[in-house]
Amino acid sequence: MTAAIVGVNAEGPDFPGFFAQVAIHQRVRYLLQNYYSRRAPALLSSNSYVTKHQEEEDRRPMATVNLMYGRKHQRGVNWITAVAMTAFHVGAVAALFFVDYGAMAVAFVLYVIAGSWGIGMSYHRLLTHRSYKTHKWIEYFLTICGTLALEGGPIFWVATHRIHHQRSDKEGDPHTPREGTFWAHMGWIIRGEGLHHDASVLARYVPDLARDPFHLWLSKWHWMTNVIVGFALLAYGGWTYVLWGIFFRTTWGLHSTWLVNSATHLWGSRRFQTRDDSTNNWWVALLAFGEGWHNNHHAHPTSARHGLAWYEFDLNWVFISLLKSVGWVWDVKVAKIKQPVPHEENEQMIPEEATA
Numbered sequence: 341m342t343a344a345i346v347g348v349n350a351e352g353p354d355f356p357g358f359f360a361q362v363a364i365h366q367r368v369r370y371l372l373q374n375y376y377s378r379r380a381p382a383l384l385s386s387n388s389y390v391t392k393h394q395e396e397e398d399r400r401p402m403a404t405v406n407l408m409y410g411r412k413h414q415r416g417v418n419w420i421t422a423v424a425m426t427a428f429h430v431g432a433v434a435a436l437f438f439v440d441y442g443a444m445a446v447a448f449v450l451y452v453i454a455g456s457w458g459i460g461m462s463y464h465r466l467l468t469h470r471s472y473k474t475h476k477w478i479e480y481f482l483t484i485c486g487t488l489a490l491e492g493g494p495i496f497w498v499a500t501h502r503i504h505h506q507r508s509d510k511e512g513d514p515h516t517p518r519e520g521t522f523w524a525h526m527g528w529i530i531r532g533e534g535l536h537h538d539a540s541v542l543a544r545y546v547p548d549l550a551r552d553p554f555h556l557w558l559s560k561w562h563w564m565t566n567v568i569v570g571f572a573l574l575a576y577g578g579w580t581y582v583l584w585g586i587f588f589r590t591t592w593g594l595h596s597t598w599l600v601n602s603a604t605h606l607w608g609s610r611r612f613q614t615r616d617d618s619t620n621n622w623w624v625a626l627l628a629f630g631e632g633w634h635n636n637h638h639a640h641p642t643s644a645r646h647g648l649a650w651y652e653f654d655l656n657w658v659f660i661s662l663l664k665s666v667g668w669v670w671d672v673k674v675a676k677i678k679q680p681v682p683h684e685e686n687e688q689m690i691p692e693e694a695t696a
Contacts, residue, residue, distance in 0.1 A: 431587025
């Protein structure tokens with residue numbers, strides 16, 4: 341083990357090389373800490389945001405970082421992601437040949453935990469938009485649930501989504517259907533670096549999460565939750581449970597989320613005249629636990645409730661309301677149907693004080 345860490349060659353242990361690597365890692369860590377210790381620009385729909393700060397941000401070279409995203413800026417295939425997605429789709433199809441109601445029930449429960457508790461309640465409404473406040477242990481638990489969706493770690497997911505809101509259906513949007521329906525649905529995952537961001541992007545878009553050691557750690561090891569659950573299912577019910585609980589459930593959940601990026605910018609109704617193509621789509625809302633009321637969301641990004649009308653079922657809002665009723669959630673932001681559309685919300689960044 342020591343030899344593997346230090347490095348051994350024909351002349352013996354390579355101690356100078358080892359210490360050189362340590363120095364490099366320390367330098368990288370120092371640079372990242374400098375990025376993360378900057379004062380953050382203001383967050384979506386923050387009333388404390390000062391216009392002159394936005395003007396200063398716009399004059400910085402980093403303001404053009406958005407343009408690295410979008411179809412024409414991506415080159416080549418991300419083969420690791422492409423192979424993984426292919427394998428999961430093959431596994432999902434294979435599950436259909438091994439019908440087991442117990443395995444299907446487990447898959448459904450995990451689908452709700454990952455898609456609703458994890459992506460909808462945590463990644464999206466809590467971490468990205470800070471639509472409500474909760475205890476740290478609940479935030480961390482819900483975020484762990486989100487990693488089960490196999491949509492990446494929280495830091496990179498949130499950065500991508502904040503960029504999407506700032507550049508929605510414009511150049512620099514990571515996944516707009518204006519550049520192709522398949523591109524918006526899953527093409528942007530397979531090609532380029534749509535899910536990967538450098539330190540400058542993280543410092544600009546997720547300063548709140550990038551300073552949290554837990555979110556940093558989880559973003560690095562997000563894939564481990566599915567490995568652990570997969571082994572547990574294998575031990576409990578064999579490969580049939582793995583096919584349904586991991587492969588089919590994950591693939592179904594991914595497409596449910598991707599439909600929010602594609603279908604709800606193409607088909608549906610528009611209650612609010614937003615500056616993008618977002619729509620309210622009832623069948624996507626059913627698949628994605630309320631995320632399909634997308635026009636409502638783009639009109640009022642920080643609202644914890646997306647289904648604003650009584651007939652717009654929003655399971656994520658139901659769960660948030662239950663947590664609020666027992667005192668585990670507070671400072672919940674809720675929009676009204678007749679509330680004016682604050683266009684400036686999607687054109688601002690994230691303030692440091694909004695995450696306190």
